[in-house]
Amino acid sequence: MDRSWMNLPDRLRSPAYAEGVNHFLTLARSHAMGSDRIRCPCRLCSNNLFLPFREVETHLFIKGFNPTYTQWIFHGEEETRPLIDVDSDPDLTDEDEYIDDMDHMLDDVWAGTFHNVPQGSQGDAIPTTSHPSVPETSCKPSFDQLLEDARRPLFTGCTKFSKLSFVVKLLHIKTLGGWSIKSFDQLLNLLRAAFPDATCPSSYEEARSLERGLGFKYHQIHACPNDCILFWKENADKNECPVCKASRWMSTTHGTRVIPQKVLRHFSLVPRLQGLYMSTKISTDMRWHKDQRVTTDTIMRHPADSESWKTFDKDHSWFAGDARNVRLGLASDGFNPFNNLAKPYSIWPVILVSYNLPPWSCMKDQFFMTSLLIPGPKSPGNDIDVYLQPLVDELVELWEHGLPTYDASTKGTFTLHAALMWTINDFPAYGNLSGWSTKGKLACPSCNANTESNWLKFGRKQCYMGHRRFLSPDHIWRSKKGLFNGKEDHRIPPRVLSGSDIVSQLHMVGDVQFGKSRRKRKRTSEELNWTKISIFFKLPYWSTLLIRHNLDVMHIEKNICDNIFGTLLNIPGKTKDNINARRDLEILGMRKELHLRHAGERFTLPTAMYTLHGEERNKFCEWLVEVKFPDGFASNITCCVSVRDCKISGFKSHDCHVFLQRLLPIAVGGFLRPDIALALTELSSFFKKLCSQTVDITHLSQLQSDIVIILCKLEMIFPPSFFDVMIHLAIHLPREAILGGPVQYRWMYPFERYLGKFKRYVKNKARPEGSIA
Structure with a gap:
């Protein structure tokens, strides 16, 4: 049946659309087996919610049919698979059916990981994700193990699942269902007891270990307990902080110094960006913002429709020339993973998200990339720049030199560049990342030096009024005294500052770069509310952006x-x-x-x-x-x-x-x-x-x-x-x-939702920094 009606714009008046919806609901009722609820296939629900038939019909007319749902496999249709001609390929036998298409995925992983390695020398290859603080080892043994698990049946005679495909599906269900690690281990124990011949992993850790061949690892970087420096690069071999002289190590009951006092977890951005292009579908979606986005009207549906995005394209046309170059957003916030107010602890994840993806994908949890885990027990505050150094260095490298990356959709290699478009945080974190203090009489970063505020003597706080200056010059309220503060207000609105204006203001800031200042000092009047020069200004393009930090x-x-x-x-x-x-x-x-x-x-x-x-x-x-x-x-x-x-x-x-x-x-x-x-x-x-x-x-x-x-x-x-x-x-x-x-x-709602899931995971796994357990 022709399903072009699913994409018709005028759904409420189109007879073809109404006929298509009626045909779909008839099929769904016959498949529902008496139930009054079915999966809703509208653009927002995307078959994730079970709703009554009448609500589903309303959603389809108001929100539209999900354009990617062309085979109604959840509503009565059988999933069609491409036919394989066994006779034309003598090497393909019935024994290979259990591979479950994992070979194609591993082919893309292999090409994406070793695309720049000559044939026959893979055994000596060093992945591009290596880190100076981590011993360099070959990842071929773990990849070979993946390949072996992809070809091994789950049990003798099984033709549906390989060991790898079964474990991948289990981990996928765990993620979608929000299972705890404890419940996942209990399920694995039950499966092993019921099917002793099956090659099931014995624990969640063993199941996750099967993914090591994909190269998704993290690096541990020791940090000063007072947030002064990272023991990294030129400080990698030091045993005490050169700023505060604090020891790098924690003394145990035996008096030996082997446990670091504070550890930053750094998840390299490189393999995650490469991973986006190892899937044919995702790599195609990464070009959606240029190849498929509607640009003929004034409707804003995506960040690519914004002025900041368009101006960035004009200023850096070489970057915009390849739609595969990645645009990133950054969010960070702290939370207590232990729900114990008597024992405060604040861990700060730094999350990146790619805005190349279409609107229905770019804010999904599966495309959030954890970059840093900043340890506690306290918030890093303005010293968060110390911990952002590894990420900023990666961003500078990706901007200036790029990264050779394999594109599964074109079966070719290209040089991938990436740019950080902006950050978005709650207002206190806004101050930590931007360097503009969000307290005091100049708390508004947009109004800057022209912030209107009054100190309330008895309330002991600043109030921010005087919004009449934003009215049109001839507005009658500008002359009304009694209704406001007893005065007329004919001031003009504060001028919007450009990136060059901000840089000029930062030139007046004292020698307070990222890192811990040696002494408490009072800001001068020329410094306004600037507390530091943000580390993001190390990015060559940062000062040219129209918007650098978003309000939440x-x-x-x-x-x-x-x-x-x-x-x-x-x-x-x-x-x-x-x-x-x-x-x-x-x-x-x-x-x-x-x-x-x-x-x-x-x-x-x-x-x-x-x-x-x-x-x-x-x-x-x-x-x-x-x-x-x-x-x-x-x-x-x-x-x-x-x-x-x-x-x-x-x-x-x-x-x-x-x-x-x-x-x-x-x-x-x-x-x-x-x-x-x-x-x-x-x-x-x-x-x-x-x-x-x-x-x-x-x-x-x-x-x-x-x-x-x-x-x-x-x-x-x-x-x-x-x-x-x-x-x-x-x-x-x-x-x-x-x-x-x-x-x-x-x-921040998608980020807060993701943070809640992350909190549940950390609660199961983590312990406060320095805990022996």
């Missing part, structure tokens, strides 16, 4: 949601409207109706219109508890609400994301004054449009104007203490979306 949208959403929740429900310790906030209003001469009312030695707080009281709070919490979501849509919103105490706590980033975009307009509509509810509803609508999967670039300019109006409305409603720097950062998000592409490819 979900982190901003969470902080805004916490501020709104705490103030709306007047939660002690979280509300932004307290006694100190009212005293600050008196000092600033703003909002006289909210000033403290003195009666002798006592005073009272006038009721604020943006705060719920008494029965309103109870009804709000009761409504929120009753909200139901589809499975997998939101995690723990209901369990975070306490009706009895009228408080909400424990919201995760994604819960705040869901509440702010979906529930806030409904929640405030029935409780707050219309003008307050309208401002919060517009804020919700802003984030909902900004976080869309696709966004029209012409609409982003409108969003930029909208957020200015919204923040000005909030300034007329909430006290100054409400406006921390996270509220202010929302004004820069539309511009960053224009420069960096759709928010969904830059935000």
